[in-house]
């Protein structure tokens with residue numbers, strides 16, 4: 001799994017218990033999954049279709065640095081299925097895991113559209 005994005009847990013990200021609000025973390029994950037998919041599929045129009053069980057294993061506190069990891073589970077026809085782990089950057093303690101996030105490539109009409117991709121590509125290779 002590659003950890004692309006770091007976040008710094010700030011006061012505005014906390015819940016009433018003083019730990020990272022789950023909804024905020026899910027927002028960060030959804031954005032990360034969308035960005036990953038846009039880059040892989042080379043299409044800015046992608047949507048989140050399905051998110052499987054979400055397991056909050058540990059909490060994060062104000063001042064913690066967390067990092068969001070994404071991996072590809074499978075390339076479908078119009079879909080890209082991802083997995084996600086968020087961990088504490090300094091201790092590597094797992095904060096959350098999600099086994100399946102299904103993102104769908106859509107056309108200008110908003111309907112599912114085949115993306116034609118079958119494997120992970122790196123932008124640096126596309127630029128050669």
Ligand SMILES: CC(=O)SCCNC(=O)CCNC(=O)[C@H](O)C(C)(C)COP(=O)(O)OP(=O)(O)OC[C@H]1O[C@@H](n2cnc3c(N)ncnc32)[C@H](O)[C@@H]1OP(=O)(O)O
Pocket residue numbers: 030034046047048049050075076077078079080102104106110111112
């Ligand atoms: C980044 C964001 O936050 S986006 C905002 C939140 N998301 C949205 O608003 C999306 C709303 N949903 C939609 O617009 C539609 O459901 C669409 C366009 C995503 C899909 O429409 P559908 O009619 O279901 O399309 P279709 O049946 O062709 O399925 C498309 C792909 O999604 C997969 N899929 C559909 N439903 C599910 C599901 N419940 N679970 C997992 N995968 C699914 C299909 O297997 C298919 O994959 P494949 O093409 O790789 O074989």
